[in-house]
Amino acid sequence: MQDSAWGWLIITYLFLAGAGSGAFIAAVACDLLAPDWSKTLARAGSLVSGPLVVIGTLCLVLDLEAGFWQPWRQIYMVNNLRSMISWGFIILSIFIPIALVYAAALNEITFVGKLAQKYITIIEIIGSIFAVATATYTGVLIAVVNGVPFWNTPLMPVLFLASAISTGLAAAMIVAAIIDVNTIKTLSNFALGHVIFLSVEALVLMLFVFMSLTRSTEAAASAGMLISGMLSPYFWGLVVILGLVVPFILSVFEFLEYGQMPKSLVVGADILVLIGGMSIRALIVFSGTPPQII
Amino acid sequence: MPRYGIAIDxxxxxxxxSCRVACQNQNSLESNETFNWIKHRDRGRYPSYYKEFIPLQCNHCENAPCQRVCPTGATYTSKEGVVLVNPKTCVGCKYCMEACPYKMRIIDHRRGIVEKCRLCIELVRDGGTPACVTTCPTQVRIFGDLDDPKSAVSIFIAKTGAQPLRPDLGTIPKIFYKRS
Structure with missing residues (x-):
């Protein structure tokens, strides 16, 4: 009789894979849709995307036991296409190189970047598909786990995708502010992105948590833990207030005041979005309760 | 081919x-590792209160979630219907431990693989009976072929109407319980 077999390494992976793929989507959106002033954000998003997913995948490998000490065992990991880990293995194997090549292309790093620039549209289209796949599959990964009824809902991948896009945009904006301080003013254009995706995330989160109250006894126990139980201070404090409400309000002002907001508040809102994204994954994992069997 | 199962009274x-110790002995497990557990539950109210003990182990589900989620295919069902782990291909990702609704799998940190009740398949193939069954002083467990209507386990299940734990979970377990 074991409690949850997964801990912080898996939580960190879920968060980093989401933020990394979200940053890729944010970069592609900027590069394709926005005019010249947003190139810094596209560059920042592409720079941060690959490394975040790589660090996340390292966490995943560190969590393996025999597969970590005897890495050649990992070739077996595509054996079962009914397993979401096999799909994850395939998706990450394709997405990580694309994300790294995309970073090279947008930032003109070495000859690889120069070569990749010729095929930038193809990289953006295929990369976006695999970025969405990465963000979504992490939700499916835990949604199909029979051992935790709380997770068994199609809303899970939707929540993970929404959270991936908002955390990815936040990560891209922070890096954009670092690589080019003058860009802070133009970042206000993207505050609208935060307003939209934080709203979607909040809506899906509300549906997920409150509809769990009637799904099954175990799901209700888990949801209860978040709403008014042991984990409720973290849920309301870290996820709802710090992770959603405060950055939402800051982003509204950021958008309305357009570039007049202090730098610390712009970057602060993004850091809060990242804290919220990490916390929601940790709380979803820790609130998972197995069925009552006896 | 038989389809092995256990009925638990x-x-x-x-x-x-005793079953836990016999299992640890049979499978050379450390004192803190085990493939079976005894959980208890309070029943009734004073003065007719009693404690119910429920021996637990892998249910060797026909529709095993652990096998479905295993990325390497290390978890498989033997021809006798016993759910086993191939120690050579398990990577220790622990997805199966999350997927098992009964939480009957453990991680062996020494070998880095996931382990579980094997229904003492080596003993059984040699004509024996699982260690937890033979060692029980009150003969709680009855082992046998579920497909043979004349086996002791089939007769016990038919007579008592023994049921798996949480059949509503849909995994079709092969361990049956007579609870009262």
């Missing part, structure tokens, strides 16, 4: 944990 269990 929990009304006979006194919670002595």
């Amino acid at each position: 929990s009304t006979k269990c006194v919670g002595c944990h």
